[in-house]
Amino acid sequence: MGKKYDELMTYVEKMQALGMAEGLFDWDLETAAPPQAAALTAGVMGSLSSQYFEILTSPQVGGLIGQAAEEELDETQRAIVRELAKERDRLCRIPAQEYREYAQLTAGAAQVWARAKRDNDFASFAPTLAHIVEMSKKIAAYNKKEGQSTYDAMLWQYEEGFGQAVLDPFFALLREHIVPLLQRVMTEGKPVSIAPLRQSFAVDKQREFNRFLAEYVGFDFDRGVLAESEHPFTIGLHNHDVRITTHYYENLLESAMFSTIHESGHAVYEMNVDDALTLTPVAGGASCGMHESQSRLMENMIGRSPAFWEPLYPRLRELFAGELAGVSGEDFVRMINRVSPSLIRTEADELTYCLHVMIRYEIEKEMIDGSLDVRELPRVWNDKYEEYLGVRPVSDAEGVLQDIHWAQGSIGYFPSYALGNAFAAQIYRAMDRQIDIDGSLRRSDLAPVRAWLKEKIHRFGRVKPTAELLRDATGEDFNPQYYIDYLTEKFTGLYDLK
Amino acid sequence: MGKKYDELMTYVEKMQALGMAEGLFDWDLETAAPPQAAALTAGVMGSLSSQYFEILTSPQVGGLIGQAAEEELDETQRAIVRELAKERDRLCRIPAQEYREYAQLTAGAAQVWARAKRDNDFASFAPTLAHIVEMSKKIAAYNKKEGQSTYDAMLWQYEEGFGQAVLDPFFALLREHIVPLLQRVMTEGKPVSIAPLRQSFAVDKQREFNRFLAEYVGFDFDRGVLAESEHPFTIGLHNHDVRITTHYYENLLESAMFSTIHESGHAVYEMNVDDALTLTPVAGGASCGMHESQSRLMENMIGRSPAFWEPLYPRLRELFAGELAGVSGEDFVRMINRVSPSLIRTEADELTYCLHVMIRYEIEKEMIDGSLDVRELPRVWNDKYEEYLGVRPVSDAEGVLQDIHWAQGSIGYFPSYALGNAFAAQIYRAMDRQIDIDGSLRRSDLAPVRAWLKEKIHRFGRVKPTAELLRDATGEDFNPQYYIDYLTEKFTGLYDLK
Numbered sequence: 004m005g006k007k008y009d010e011l012m013t014y015v016e017k018m019q020a021l022g023m024a025e026g027l028f029d030w031d032l033e034t035a036a037p038p039q040a041a042a043l044t045a046g047v048m049g050s051l052s053s054q055y056f057e058i059l060t061s062p063q064v065g066g067l068i069g070q071a072a073e074e075e076l077d078e079t080q081r082a083i084v085r086e087l088a089k090e091r092d093r094l095c096r097i098p099a100q101e102y103r104e105y106a107q108l109t110a111g112a113a114q115v116w117a118r119a120k121r122d123n124d125f126a127s128f129a130p131t132l133a134h135i136v137e138m139s140k141k142i143a144a145y146n147k148k149e150g151q152s153t154y155d156a157m158l159w160q161y162e163e164g165f166g167q168a169v170l171d172p173f174f175a176l177l178r179e180h181i182v183p184l185l186q187r188v189m190t191e192g193k194p195v196s197i198a199p200l201r202q203s204f205a206v207d208k209q210r211e212f213n214r215f216l217a218e219y220v221g222f223d224f225d226r227g228v229l230a231e232s233e234h235p236f237t238i239g240l241h242n243h244d245v246r247i248t249t250h251y252y253e254n255l256l257e258s259a260m261f262s263t264i265h266e267s268g269h270a271v272y273e274m275n276v277d278d279a280l281t282l283t284p285v286a287g288g289a290s291c292g293m294h295e296s297q298s299r300l301m302e303n304m305i306g307r308s309p310a311f312w313e314p315l316y317p318r319l320r321e322l323f324a325g326e327l328a329g330v331s332g333e334d335f336v337r338m339i340n341r342v343s344p345s346l347i348r349t350e351a352d353e354l355t356y357c358l359h360v361m362i363r364y365e366i367e368k369e370m371i372d373g374s375l376d377v378r379e380l381p382r383v384w385n386d387k388y389e390e391y392l393g394v395r396p397v398s399d400a401e402g403v404l405q406d407i408h409w410a411q412g413s414i415g416y417f418p419s420y421a422l423g424n425a426f427a428a429q430i431y432r433a434m435d436r437q438i439d440i441d442g443s444l445r446r447s448d449l450a451p452v453r454a455w456l457k458e459k460i461h462r463f464g465r466v467k468p469t470a471e472l473l474r475d476a477t478g479e480d481f482n483p484q485y486y487i488d489y490l491t492e493k494f495t496g497l498y499d500l501k
Numbered sequence: 502m503g504k505k506y507d508e509l510m511t512y513v514e515k516m517q518a519l520g521m522a523e524g525l526f527d528w529d530l531e532t533a534a535p536p537q538a539a540a541l542t543a544g545v546m547g548s549l550s551s552q553y554f555e556i557l558t559s560p561q562v563g564g565l566i567g568q569a570a571e572e573e574l575d576e577t578q579r580a581i582v583r584e585l586a587k588e589r590d591r592l593c594r595i596p597a598q599e600y601r602e603y604a605q606l607t608a609g610a611a612q613v614w615a616r617a618k619r620d621n622d623f624a625s626f627a628p629t630l631a632h633i634v635e636m637s638k639k640i641a642a643y644n645k646k647e648g649q650s651t652y653d654a655m656l657w658q659y660e661e662g663f664g665q666a667v668l669d670p671f672f673a674l675l676r677e678h679i680v681p682l683l684q685r686v687m688t689e690g691k692p693v694s695i696a697p698l699r700q701s702f703a704v705d706k707q708r709e710f711n712r713f714l715a716e717y718v719g720f721d722f723d724r725g726v727l728a729e730s731e732h733p734f735t736i737g738l739h740n741h742d743v744r745i746t747t748h749y750y751e752n753l754l755e756s757a758m759f760s761t762i763h764e765s766g767h768a769v770y771e772m773n774v775d776d777a778l779t780l781t782p783v784a785g786g787a788s789c790g791m792h793e794s795q796s797r798l799m800e801n802m803i804g805r806s807p808a809f810w811e812p813l814y815p816r817l818r819e820l821f822a823g824e825l826a827g828v829s830g831e832d833f834v835r836m837i838n839r840v841s842p843s844l845i846r847t848e849a850d851e852l853t854y855c856l857h858v859m860i861r862y863e864i865e866k867e868m869i870d871g872s873l874d875v876r877e878l879p880r881v882w883n884d885k886y887e888e889y890l891g892v893r894p895v896s897d898a899e900g901v902l903q904d905i906h907w908a909q910g911s912i913g914y915f916p917s918y919a920l921g922n923a924f925a926a927q928i929y930r931a932m933d934r935q936i937d938i939d940g941s942l943r944r945s946d947l948a949p950v951r952a953w954l955k956e957k958i959h960r961f962g963r964v965k966p967t968a969e970l971l972r973d974a975t976g977e978d979f980n981p982q983y984y985i986d987y988l989t990e991k992f993t994g995l996y997d998l999k
Binding site: 016017019020021023024027028031034035036037038039040042043044046047048050051053054224225226227228230240241242243244281282 | 514515517518519521522525526529532533534535536537538540541542544545546548549551552722723724725726728738739740741742779780
């Protein structure tokens, strides 16, 4: 092992501790902290973040990264140096003053957005959004690679290698196939009522079942915590401490269940990262999209399949014997897969979900290239919803103001949600060729599924870039046709279309 | 405001963030973290602690402290510089290598102690304890002031100004009065049965009542959290985020209640620290003993008084109507004040508590001056329990091995528990001269009590040293006679002694 690499790792240890502390504060603010804590705690988190920034951008660390890269390193060590170099480079290119201004702008913008959403008043948010667009363009420009558009640079920040050259044809393919498929489902398919899932389901019993579900899909409670928060999320501190939340609604039985399975998918990824990688810069998932692929695969391809519920549904029906008395297992599977175009992305069904993302992609692209003025957003947003989903928001609160992402400066993030679904379909198909997934699910034995995912994806953490990981795991490059085929087959079958 | 002081504060901000992050990890490990998290998380906490150490002991901070001390500063600023200088000086005197060795020794010792306690095997802990005594003497010696004994230096670490010259006569006074008072209670007093408090009390109802109790004594749930842990504790992150825990036992009704009131006493202190002090080195309580005075005052002098329960007991009896049907308010107050010499300090009643501490003081003193070999501890311990309390441990697990303190290297800490009780009595008496405490309690109005404590004690944080704070608040120097008088009056009355 190289000497400079070891010295570099003493700085990495500090950065990891600071980053993990920030993660714990994030978790704590959503799950435990008292109402008035946030204001003072924000300053503390800002200081931890600055200390991280200071270490990474210091000349010493810059020098050590350069020297370590020249040493003889194994694959993991090379990946660690590569990730550090990339992150440092990205931060160093942005003038500190602009970085600070942008951080302040987006920190304050969340409140402006929240008020605008509450008051259904897009106009009060528009100037802030315009400012964010302007500054984020400037900041992204510092990291533009040759031949890239500014939007490409934003996209790469979340999903390296997946710029407009990949996403334009990807979303075109989705549009071409899913929009007509959706129309067929809505016109030719037999409507599914989910009224039975809208009764009152005791939250205590839901808690019991969700804990069981999380463990069933592989969440290890010796190394993880399931808590409750307003919006479900996952946070991995290290591979022996991964935390998820869910949110119970008394009248929406399936809501908590599928968010628990979704977050468990993220968590199992983090728990299965190789021990040698944890607490290093390559401990997390390969990318946003790859992480999302693991949550979506677990939630939708596994968790909404008939085989998954064959052994489980009787157990659920036993728990809610009165409420589910008249609901067969087949009915239940149809209900949890019901297609119903709606206004809100986070509540979307599996088929329409990616159309919500597509709309955001189309809008972001034009917002960044300057062809769309932010003041025009509500009209464009509503038109697109009408065109693709057949529904039109009557308020901006359930339209263009629904997501916090832009207020946080996360422009270019949305596409990774859709990519995650497409990665998941490609991975699922490759796994299905090698192991009998449905048979395992019917036997209540998810071990083969988890073992395959761990072997092919999870254990690598961020050592391999997403494109390479996907290729190695599935035997081919990214191919969104699997996603189209999966959706087409699934919903043609469920809705008995010709 | 001085320029160097401002520069110094940029370092203080970093140290505060690191310290607060450590505090949050402490809290989290006891209340939320999954079972397997601790091992990896310990490394992260170690790194945060090292980063704190590095900043404080850096030459830059040393220089700034010296320069800031020369500037024109207000009282708070002077106190901040003073506390920083003191902490830095203490750390800098200890050679880094020895400090690390000692930290490793005590980190590992906790497990050795836990095993020895579990197996009731003091001999397996003795060599480790001998090693800790040896190293802690060496480390304390670096910070010995002129004329001090090594044990004095240890004592000052927790309670500045309260060395053997104060503690020898203090404990002699306790021995002289409390040992005979206890004997009279046990021989002349009418025995009190607490059987009614040993029934099954639904934990859900206990939770409800404890939350109410905490709020009743002044715990602000907008700025605090009440959780559950094995051993109750308080942690203040800043004055808008103070957290306490309690522990419910189905068969011990009063256990959770008085630990909740106790920890609330600590918490109210932290919550009432002046806004200008929070997130600075003078934000916490003045000292261990002063902090303990606020928890004990709330728990014992307020929380076990007849006036406190006059309006509250009907409410408790309503909640546990069946279980408490035959228990009058007077009975209840006698039960929660029952004197019963026992083996375990943390379960001790108010009268015998300080005798437990006195035994530890006598033993520590001889252990440190070298006149007592650690191998002799069990015999000496048991003899002292028999002499002062009239009970003799039959196992070391409930004898000399009961407390974790020595395994953590906290030698010299115990006396602050007894000092806290004595400070509380002196403070209570001073307050009682100025406001009608019992009247307020009977009216269910603790506001005057809290206002007095805030005005005289809490708001100052650590700006004033304990001795000065006590003098300013009560009008005289530390005087343990108040504690003797309080105990004598209270237990002579309760047990109807002549």
